Amino acid sequence: MSAAATTIAHEVPPQAGPRAFLHRLRQGDEIAHLITLTFAALILLLTSMLVYELWRNSHLSRSAFGWAFFWTKVWDPNFDNFGAAPFIYGTLVTSAVALVLAVPLGLASAIFLSELAPRNISDVISFLIDLLAAVPSVIYGLLGIFIVVPLMRTTLGPLLINTVGNLPYVGALFRGPNYGVGFLTAGIVLAIMVVPFIISVSREVLLTVPREQREAAMALGATRWESTWQVVVPWARTGIMGSVFLALARALGETMAVTMVIGNAAAIKASLLAPGDTIASTIANQFTEATGDLYLSSLIELGLVLFLITFILNGLARILIVATERGGGRPA
Amino acid sequence: MSSPRIIWRKSLNFVMLTLTGVAAFAVVSVLFLILGYLIWNGGTSLSWNFFTQLPKPVGETGGGMANAIVGSLKLLFLAAVMGLPVGLLAGVYLAEFGGKTFSFIVRYTTDLLNGVPSIVIGIFAYSLVVLPVKHFSALAGGVALGIMVIPITVRSTEEFLRAVPGNMREAAMALGASKWKTIATVVLPAASGGILTGMLLALARVAGETAPLLFTAFGNRFWSQGWGQPIASLPVMIYTYAVAPYDDWHRQAWAAGLVLLALVLLSNLGARFILARSKAV
Numbered sequence: 001m002s003a004a005a006t007t008i009a010h011e012v013p014p015q016a017g018p019r020a021f022l023h024r025l026r027q028g029d030e031i032a033h034l035i036t037l038t039f040a041a042l043i044l045l046l047t048s049m050l051v052y053e054l055w056r057n058s059h060l061s062r063s064a065f066g067w068a069f070f071w072t073k074v075w076d077p078n079f080d081n082f083g084a085a086p087f088i089y090g091t092l093v094t095s096a097v098a099l100v101l102a103v104p105l106g107l108a109s110a111i112f113l114s115e116l117a118p119r120n121i122s123d124v125i126s127f128l129i130d131l132l133a134a135v136p137s138v139i140y141g142l143l144g145i146f147i148v149v150p151l152m153r154t155t156l157g158p159l160l161i162n163t164v165g166n167l168p169y170v171g172a173l174f175r176g177p178n179y180g181v182g183f184l185t186a187g188i189v190l191a192i193m194v195v196p197f198i199i200s201v202s203r204e205v206l207l208t209v210p211r212e213q214r215e216a217a218m219a220l221g222a223t224r225w226e227s228t229w230q231v232v233v234p235w236a237r238t239g240i241m242g243s244v245f246l247a248l249a250r251a252l253g254e255t256m257a258v259t260m261v262i263g264n265a266a267a268i269k270a271s272l273l274a275p276g277d278t279i280a281s282t283i284a285n286q287f288t289e290a291t292g293d294l295y296l297s298s299l300i301e302l303g304l305v306l307f308l309i310t311f312i313l314n315g316l317a318r319i320l321i322v323a324t325e326r327g328g329g330r331p332a
Numbered sequence: 333m334s335s336p337r338i339i340w341r342k343s344l345n346f347v348m349l350t351l352t353g354v355a356a357f358a359v360v361s362v363l364f365l366i367l368g369y370l371i372w373n374g375g376t377s378l379s380w381n382f383f384t385q386l387p388k389p390v391g392e393t394g395g396g397m398a399n400a401i402v403g404s405l406k407l408l409f410l411a412a413v414m415g416l417p418v419g420l421l422a423g424v425y426l427a428e429f430g431g432k433t434f435s436f437i438v439r440y441t442t443d444l445l446n447g448v449p450s451i452v453i454g455i456f457a458y459s460l461v462v463l464p465v466k467h468f469s470a471l472a473g474g475v476a477l478g479i480m481v482i483p484i485t486v487r488s489t490e491e492f493l494r495a496v497p498g499n500m501r502e503a504a505m506a507l508g509a510s511k512w513k514t515i516a517t518v519v520l521p522a523a524s525g526g527i528l529t530g531m532l533l534a535l536a537r538v539a540g541e542t543a544p545l546l547f548t549a550f551g552n553r554f555w556s557q558g559w560g561q562p563i564a565s566l567p568v569m570i571y572t573y574a575v576a577p578y579d580d581w582h583r584q585a586w587a588a589g590l591v592l593l594a595l596v597l598l599s600n601l602g603a604r605f606i607l608a609r610s611k612a613v
Contacts, residue, residue, distance in 0.1 A: 028510055028512045028513065029510050029511045029512050031512070032429075032511070032512030032515070032516075033425075033429045033512075035421065036421045036422065036424045036425035036428070036429055037425055037429065038421075039417075039418050039421035039422040039425065040421075040422040040425040040426065040430070040434075040435075040438045041438075042418055042422070043418070043422055043438060043441055043442055043445065043482060043483075043486065044437065044438060044441055046445070046479060046482070047441050047444065047445050049456075049460075050445075050448070050452075050453075050456045053455075053456055053459040053460065054452070054455065054456070054459075056459075057455075057459050057463075104355075105355050105358070105359065106359075108351060108352040108354075108355035108356070109352065109355045109356040109358075109359050111352045112349075112352035112353050112355065112356040113356060115352075116349060116352065116353065117353075117356070125356060125360055127604075128360050128363055129359060129360065129363075130600075131363060131597060131600060132359070132360075132362060132363045132366075134533075134536060134537065134596055134597065134600050135363075135366060135540075135593065135596070135597075136539070136540020136541070136542070136567060136592060136593070136596060137540070137542065137543075138540065138542040138567045138570050138571050138574075138589075138592075139366070139370070139540070139570070139589050139592065139593055141571065141574065142570060142574050142585060142586070142589045143366060143369060143370075145574050145575070146373075146574075146582070146586075147369065192362055195359055195362075196359070199356075199359065223341055223342060223344075223345035224345055224349060225344060225345040225348045225349055226341070226345070229348070246447075249447055252449070253447075253448075253449025253450070253451065253452070254449070255449065255450065255451045255542070255543035256542045256543055256567075256571060259571075260571070260574060260575060280449060280451045280543070283451050283454075283455070284451060284543055284546055287454075287455075287458075287546065287547045288546065288547050288550070299455075300455055300459075303451065303452045303455040306449055306451070306452055307448060307449070307452045310447055310448065310449055310452075311444060311447070311448075313447075314443065314444055314447035315444065318440075318443055
């Protein structure tokens with residue numbers, strides 16, 4: 001069609017077959033198509049190479065430990081005995097702490113920005129929050145080491161031990177020695193880092209909720225808060241879940257800030273105040289020191305595990321966000 | 333009239349709505365706290381020497397991070413040279429040529445690549461570039477950052493190309509331009525402001541990346557001896573100096589943090605400025 005439009009009448013270009021292909025080749029369209037296609041395919045190639053390299057280089061570790069790698073609690077480079085359990089535990093705990101703190105804060109802020117604040121104020125605040133998301137993680141780590149850790153050691157930690165630490169059940173999370181570094185500190189820093197993502201995605205999703213939904217609720221006599229909490233938020237809940245998954249994927253893979261404040265100890269402890277390690281922080285700390293082949297291979301297998309977890313979470317998050325933006329998660 | 337129920341509902345309304353406002357301002361104030369701390373702690377440690385001198389040996393105070401600043405710029409240059417063209421052309425493919433299924437796969441993979449933790453990208457670059465030659469190099473760091481640049485560039489390029497009105501394409505074709513000529517001379521220039529913004533944001537994001545550089549570019553206390561040798565970078569310097577036990581290093585870590593944050597935030601502001609201007613035209 002475009003070929004017909006671009007030639008002058010003396011020669012009617014062939015519509016199909018190898019001659020048509022040659023014709024379009026002369027016009028440059030096929031070449032441009034092929035070149036851009038190559039680069040698009042390069043992305044697929046890179047991603048599959050990434051998976052392949054992780055798989056291939058973790059071969060030694062996979063064949064030495066098998067599935068037991070996931071539940072072995074020992075990480076001992078001296079005796080070439082490696083298990084990922086402490087790091088998987090640390091990754092899950094720090095991310096859970098981060099979400100517990102970040103989801104209410106992020107959702108509340110998103111509600112304020114989409115439902116209450118005038119549009120221009122909301123835009124300015126969203127812009128500032130986007131800037132917050134752009135702050136490099138090593139800077140969060142820097143502030144974590146010199147501000148959050150001392151705060152934890154001198155004020156927040158003792159406070160938690162003396163109050164919540166005495167309660168039954170929950171108390172177990174806040175007992176034992178308090179070093180300032182540990183799961184809780186890492187979780188707090190992570191929470192600050194993922195809040196911007198929850199806010200910006202949730203705000204977008206909340207803004208797509210039709211106006212009529214709010215008006216209908218108000219017309220039935222609901223207060224502003226009731227209309228927001230019982231109508232608007234349930235409508236957008238799938239998308240909000242998506243934003244939480246995105247935040248979770250980021251929290252799981254976050255490296256520098258966590259490495260700097262978690263204390264680096266391959267141990268599973270019930271107390272949130274105890275030092276620990278995450279998958280990412282272990283790789284960051286030990287990769288350049290890994291002397292043996294099996295040691296290095298085990299670290300790469302940790303990378304493979306991390307890749308698979310975030311791969312699945314990101315996929316789920318995309319599906320949820322797209323689902324809400326297309327039709328709205330109608331409350332049952 | 334004002335039954336207890338109504339009073340309860342109204343006060344709940346007031347309390348919850350106030351709380352959402354408090355939450356939003358708390359989050360925003362974190363940004364100003366970060367800026368304040370860095371300017372306070374970094375500003376007092378920042379001096380001319382920081383920009384012009386090499387790091388002093390352990391134990392001696394003073395010195396600067398000239399090599400890390402240049403190193404970061406070199407790594408960014410490598411990332412830009414390797415990542416931006418791939419991102420741009422793949423973005424053009426998705427917006428202008430792509431079919432249905434293949435484009436969907438490419439888009440999905442791009443999103444997944446964007447979500448891969450940076451430390452895993454580091455392992456990938458390590459196995460691609462460092463393992464075969466058995467030593468750390470600036471090139472490996474550039475590859476790691478370059479890979480991270482790609483997905484961000486692809487998505488922003490595609491988005492801004494799609495925003496170009498269809499009648500501009502039709503007008504160009506009606507004048508006899510072939511498809512690629514239309515793209516190269518009409519569509520791309522029309523979207524250039526947005527595409528440039530996306531590229532700048534992508535570079536700003538990788539400028540602060542530390543994790544993928546730890547075992548690719550590694551670090552260096554001297555001037556780098558070439559692309560095949562380890563090279564210093566600001567983020568890695570901040571990390572090493574912050575976790576070290578010397579007060580003078582902590583001081584310098586704050587200074588480096590301030591420089592890095594200024595670099596990243598200014599390029600973000602610059603990118604938005606370009607976008608606002610290109611939209612106004």
